[in-house]
Amino acid sequence: MPARATSKTSESSDKVSVICRALRRAIIEQALEPGAKLPEDSLGERFGVSRTIARHALGQLAAEGLVELRRNRIAVVATPSWKEARDAFDIRIQLEGLVVRQLAGKLTGSQISELNDHVDAEDRARGGTDAVSIRLATEFHILLAQMTSSPILVRYVSEVAYRCCLTLSLYSRPHSTECAINEHRAIIAALAKGDEAKVMELMHHHLDSVANRALVAPTPQRGRDLLDILAPYADEVTSDRVVKLPKVARRG
């Protein structure tokens, strides 16, 4: 066990971060769909810890935007609205632009092979489930961010990439990952060549096309969370409690 140790930032202790990692992964692989319930008891039992720890983990994930926490209510996997999804992609484009700008022409040989290896893995995973492909594609971007050795950038890129994953599972149709893989290869090549302008454009285009493939339209019906659809109509309500529908059947 390489004991990568918990990176300085966040990831408080041990058990908590283990649970966080597990849940994060489950979420981005869509084992846990948006809206899925996450009761503290069940989590604690599943991971062999007390509710206290499970609760703490949920708090962390909420801070990352992967989980929604409302007072006295069961935590659920976040269900970003379409607008939030769009915003997340906008932010992501900016942040990853920063990443490639820092990296262009500065990669070592071993870093380049590491990236190529990763894309090879993505390639091999094409036969498998979509979930794994999506996870690997996301991890490619995180890997890139890590190479900047800027902890802040790593954290933000990771978070926002995870959020985009969530989005994908909400709004995206089964999508072809091939072009994404080719785009990854192109980005590596341009990074190695040190062509900053080119790599910026590639990354921008890559993320933009991912976003567009995912977020073709507000898809009000498939957005699947009734409350989001109704949200605009609730603006009139002045009270804190946003909307109070007579028992609306939520998922689950």
Added chain:
Amino acid sequence: MPARATSKTSESSDKVSVICRALRRAIIEQALEPGAKLPEDSLGERFGVSRTIARHALGQLAAEGLVELRRNRIAVVATPSWKEARDAFDIRIQLEGLVVRQLAGKLTGSQISELNDHVDAEDRARGGTDAVSIRLATEFHILLAQMTSSPILVRYVSEVAYRCCLTLSLYSRPHSTECAINEHRAIIAALAKGDEAKVMELMHHHLDSVANRALVAPTPQRGRDLLDILAPYADEVTSDRVVKLPKVARRG
């Protein structure tokens, strides 16, 4: 009390978020300097809650990068290295660019007056302590972000702005806030006029100059955390425990 209610994102419950807000404010006003210790007991006692809650709050702040948490050790206010500070400003420039791009020409009259009122407050605070000026200047940027009504953007801009505050208290000399105030006014004017290119340039320049005023040089001596200075030399160490100096007198 306007009962602003806890915004959907993060900020779990009540007591926890109260503590978070209090600590955040104390940190950005430099009542708590970087490196200051934050024992769970003391926090709990001070805020009239149990350690459990104080601990949870520290976890949230750690997720935001304001607090550093290490296993079995007392939490301390984060002490960003010079490089991290620089990175934070880079990210901030990108994010706030996004903000003003979204806002240019889209502000309502009342929003514009709200912004002007805020800058007036900044102006009035010029006679007071530096701490308040810094806080108000930071809050101006957060106010701007809030007007995008993009929760994600608000969260990221807030976080990174707070981090930059931390930085300022670490590396900055007593600085003049006047030009910053004028720059704020200029940004509002350009936003109102809807001149996107102009406002982008203004914001970029504004943040860049703030960064440069603060981060003139690595200032190795004044960076004041011996451990950061030694960090590059510790890369050789393979163990998890990064560095083990014979009792080095840390602050406090």
Added chain:
DNA sequence: GGCCATCAAACTGCATGCAATTGCGGCGCC
């Protein structure tokens, strides 16, 4: 048949208690 009140189970909010680890002051040794 549909609607509302009532109640129990489920779940969260929080405090407290115990075990484990760390930090630090004093002691002995070189």
Added chain:
DNA sequence: GGCGCCGCAATTGCATGCAGTTTGATGGCC
């Protein structure tokens, strides 16, 4: 006099317990 070692106080890591809230189901009433 300085350096390293040991033991105690301080502090964290975590589980459990109790109180308050929500959920949703059952039964009575219109």
